Amino acid sequence: MALTLRRRGPTKFQQAADGSMTLIEHIRDLRNRLFWASLGIVAGLIVGFIISKWVFHQLEQPYCSLDTSWQLNPKTGQLECRFLVLGVGDQLILRLKIALWVGLIVGAPVWMYNLWAFIAPGLHKHERKWAYVFVAIAAPLFVAGAILAFLVVKHSLAFIMDAGVIGGTTQLEVTKYTSFVTSMILLFGVAFEFPLILLMLNFTGVVSARRLVSWWRIVIFLSFAFAAIATPDPGPFGMTLLAACMTILYFAAVGVAAINDKRKGRGKEIYADLDDDTISPLEDDRVPVGASDPIDGPTPIDAPEPVAKPRPLEGRFDDMT
Template sequence: MRQKNPDGRMPLFDHLKEARQRILKAVIGIALAAVGGWYLYRPTIEILSRPLKQVAAAEGRLAELNFGTVISGFDMQMRVALYLGFFIASPWWIYQIWAFIAPGLTKKEKRYTIGFAAAAVPLMAAGAALAWWVLPQAVQIMLSFVPKESASLMDAKLYFTFCLRLIAVLALSFLLPVIMVGINMVGLICGRTYLSWWRWALVGILIFAALASPLGDPWSLMLLATPIYLLYLGSCVIALFVDRRRKKKLAERDARIDAGLEI
């Protein structure tokens, strides 16, 4: 446990020890939540299969999921449990991140981080909801390349991994505004700097989406990359607005100082 320290300073070894404890607590929380996720496997699989069945039925296609090996079902249940554990435990591991950095922050910065931490969970939920809205479109695109007179026997592992990764990537990408605006509000990076990085951001997001997509096709890559890049641009706009407010407040304070109203 970290000892009380007014200025938040501590030796490097204590920082590393504290980080290890926080990471361990976060991992334990995710593992415990994954146990609950294990028992939610059946309803989760049914929900994730629904877009495929609905699109196939609407277009008069035959689409089935195929588990190719004896252990495919067990392997898939483990994956689903871990993904669910990560989402269910998100308030816990977000709190662990906040608890690690909070002692080194000023009171004003703590207020900011509390607000950001409180916004992180609903933002992740919004990202997951967007992924759920995008998923049928993604399935429809994938099935559009299959001739109508043919049956589509999809690899269940690839399909469910695609669904889970799409949800996870979009949920985590919705934390991008929290991170970018937080850095901007403490004065480390201004909005114009963010905006000047748009080319590098686009390249980085495309690389990230390519690595996150299990299918490796351009359609799934664009489905992942487009909302993330829009979030980046939206964060730039918010950061520019924050910069403008900051400059206005500084100008008002300087005016009061010049008028002798503030020392």
């Protein structure tokens, strides 16, 4: 009994890459990608709702580490870490918000894969390679920024409580506190992606490492200005630490850009050391004129052929012309 192997046709990725996929097929592929991405987010949302209490317990650690956050429970006679709740549905809404954040993180492999699978066919092979590298660097940088922000919140809360006019026992409203912590985590995580922008400009040949170094005064000033405006922490600790981290990451990106320029040989071009206004010198490349080759004598030209006598004028046109 003979077995025949069925030859598979090109995949959707190959069809999209070589341009053989029609517009309707692109739209259908986008619909399928959005469907699977939505399923990933919904699955992550369910997981986030289940572990939302544990996540909130982790978020409240900076607040509960302060002595001013503990209140005496008259029923049990023990100290408890308490928040203020102003609205009836604030606790449920807060739990749904935490579940959504966790769902986006848990479902990230699914929706990011479908997003990448839809965009990647339109990129060249080397562009896809660099995209993998930058994504692999971006994820640890974001996590590092989030962890640093979580540590900053503790010191920021301590400064705010000590510098306040009320003093003593102080309770915070739960939704505003959670918004404060998540904003700090998101801000630090996004700010840590700043060196990737500089590296993308350098790797694509837009700017060189020498040009990036010349921007150090502007970068330091903008880092402190951005930290002062964007940081929800009114104290100087979080702002200074964020600006200092952005400055350190900037100089690290400049170092990587310098290595990349050296690897590609940038800055060693012929006219790299010349000013743009410098006049280029004219080289004197005169060639002495020697004896010319002998010239042959003129060749005779044939006599012209006789020209035919023109036809009479009335015979060259018909009745219409």
